[in-house]
Amino acid sequence: MTERKPALRLENIVKTFPGVRALNGVSFEVMPGEVHALLGENGAGKSTLMKVLGGVHQPDEGQIYIEESPAVMTNPLEAKSKGVVFIHQELSLAEEMTAAENIYLGELPRKRFGRVDWPRLRADAGGILDRLNCGFGPDQVVGELSIAKQQMVEIARALTVDAKAVIFDEPTASLTDAEKEVLFDIIRDLRAQGVGIVYISHRMEEIFRISDRISVLRDGTYRGTLTTRETDEEAVTKLMIGRSLDLSRHVSEGELGEVALEVQGLSCGNLYEDVSFKVHAGEVVGFYGLVGAGRTEIAETLFGLRSPSAGRILLKGEPARIHSPVEAIAHGISLVPESRKEQGLVLGMNCRDNMTLPQVDDLTAGPFVSEGAEIAVFDQYRDRLQIKTPSWRQQVKNLSGGNQQKIVIGKWLSMRPDVLIVDEPTRGVDVGSKSEIHNLIRELAGQGYAVIVISSEMPEVLHVSDRVVAMYHGRITRTFSAGEVNEDNLVQAISGLGTEPVA
Structure with a gap:
């Protein structure tokens, strides 16, 4: 039996920038039909390694092999021509152009005298979109698509060549749970076709769900490769950051302070209705629910970005009218927004x-x-x-x-502030920094802040919260103490099952 050759192999890659060695003899490979996860903290060298592979950076030492043939990548187009394709977290689409034009941008099929062969373009792009079950056609204007469907156009670009390896960089950062399932189906199809997949993500549950092997970088150095089904999150985390993390539930200690924030019967159109809750000084209250449950919209109302249609807000027992962020700040409310790049920085x-x-x-x-x-x-x-x-x-x-x-x-x-609202505190953050931010949230509560944490990650909400507020379709269904909440009853509550009066 002939031994399989790696679809892609990097051997002893070294890359130095002024004052720092970003990669120090890193080796990595992905086999045909394999999903190989590449993990590491921010700054570990993952991005630099992929930029070397994509021709953005030239290595100081080391060699790239495509199916065991030495390859030199001088730019991303050359990498693509050799079968190495990147699906970036930050989309790079021309939104005013059609899906077909984006898919073949830079390599449009031509007739005589350089004219674009539009029928062939539509037919070729339509075939790829059908293969991906995208649900839209080649003439669809990209700017009118959702982020998830725009990402499908990005993936379709990858399939215009005979891809040997496809690199996915944080592909689910902007996707809903349903959209993630579509993406995972596409990855499984690519794997079945013998394409090697490199999957970069901070989300451990995804890594353990879809990968075959996991390689870890730390401080620009290769730290090892693990078989996914033979390891666990603790072992991978320790390899990434050099220590184990405390993943236990938070247990409240001591007495809470006065009620810093109280919301009574708050409503905002059809976004949420009759919402009531309290947050004490020294307490972390977690909000958990499916996309569209109304969590972020409540935070935006408290910060003066939305106007409530009913209800009232009390701060330290006194009614407060908040019509703008300036007024929210003056009342002692701060909001760390959901998207730091677009809204926070x-x-x-x-x-x-x-x-x-x-x-x-x-x-x-x-x-x-x-x-x-x-x-x-x-x-x-x-x-x-x-x-x-x-x-x-x-x-x-x-x-x-x-x-x-x-x-x-x-x-x-x-x-x-007296009240700190943190929306998706660790989105796109590596596991080591995630632990630091969790510890920081608990420290802030210990210093007397009233903290609201909104998160789409159940382990995060369970880990940091003194109480958990479950939401479903714009309403609070239950409020749990840290001692009574578990994954089962929280899932029931955010699905609209087994509701009880709010505590």
């Missing part, structure tokens, strides 16, 4: 300016902003939150996901 600004943006007016000296005061604020929260950055001058777009999230949290903590 100015990516082209440096760390200091992002941190102090909401309080520029308070940091002025005469007509000018006091640079010394800004730096003092940044230094305080950099140390408090253990933000890893060379200096305040670093642009936030160059930070890891975990450190970007800490910048957003630091920005709102510097406003000294």
Whole structure:
């Protein structure tokens, strides 16, 4: 029997940038028909390794092999021509163009005299879209599609060549649960066709569901490869960060403070209705529910981004009218939004300016902003939150996901709120930074903050919360104490089953 050759192999890759060795002799391979997960904390070297593979960076040492033939990648188009295709987390589509035009962008079929062969373009693109069961045709304008369907166009691009290996980089970051299932079906189809899949994700449940093997990078160094069915999350995490994580449930200690926030009968059109709950000083209340349950919309109302149609908000027992974020901040409410890149940061600004943006007016000296005061604020929260950055001058777009999230949290903590709302606190964050953020949330509660955590990850909600509020179709169905909540009764509650009066 002939021994199978890897679809893709990287051997002893070294890449150095000024002042840092990003990759130190890294080797990695993916076999035909295999899903090989590549894991590591932000900054571990995953992105650099993939950029070397894609021709964005040239390695200082080492060799790339495609089906055991040496290959040199000078740019992404050359990588694609050799059968290595990337599906990036950040979509790169021309939204005003059709799906067919996007799929074959840069390589449109031509007739004589360079004219585009439109019938062939539609037929070829339509065949690929049918293969992916996309549910839309080649003439569909991409800008009119959902994010999930736009990602299908991105995947369709990959199938215009005889792909040897397809690299998926955080492919489910913007997908609903139903859309994830479609993606996983596509990955299974590609695997069945003998394509090697490299899957990069921070979501352990996905890794253990779809991968065959797991390779780990740490600090630019290859740390090992594990067979998925023979390992567990604890072993993988320890390989990634060099230590075990505390995944136990939080147990409340001591007495809670006064009621910092009370919501009575709050409604907002058809988004949510008759919502009532309390949050005490020193308490973390987790909100959990399916997409569309109304969790984020409640947070946006509390922060003045939406106007309620009924109900009232009380802060420390006093009614509060909140019509804008400025008024919310004045009342002591801060919101760490769901999407840090789109809603929480100015990516082209440096760390200091992002941190102090909401309080520029308070940091002025005469007509000018006091640079010394800004730096003092940044230094305080950099140390408090253990933000890893060379200096305040670093642009936030160059930070890891975990450190970007800490910048957003630091920005709102510097406003000294009484109530801190954190929406999806660890989305797109590696497992080590995720643990740090969980610990930070618990520390903030210990310091007397009233904290609301909204998360789509059940383990996260169960881990950090003193109480868990379950929502279904815009209504609170149950409120659980940490001692009574478990996965079964929480799933029932967010599915509209077994509801009880809210505590």
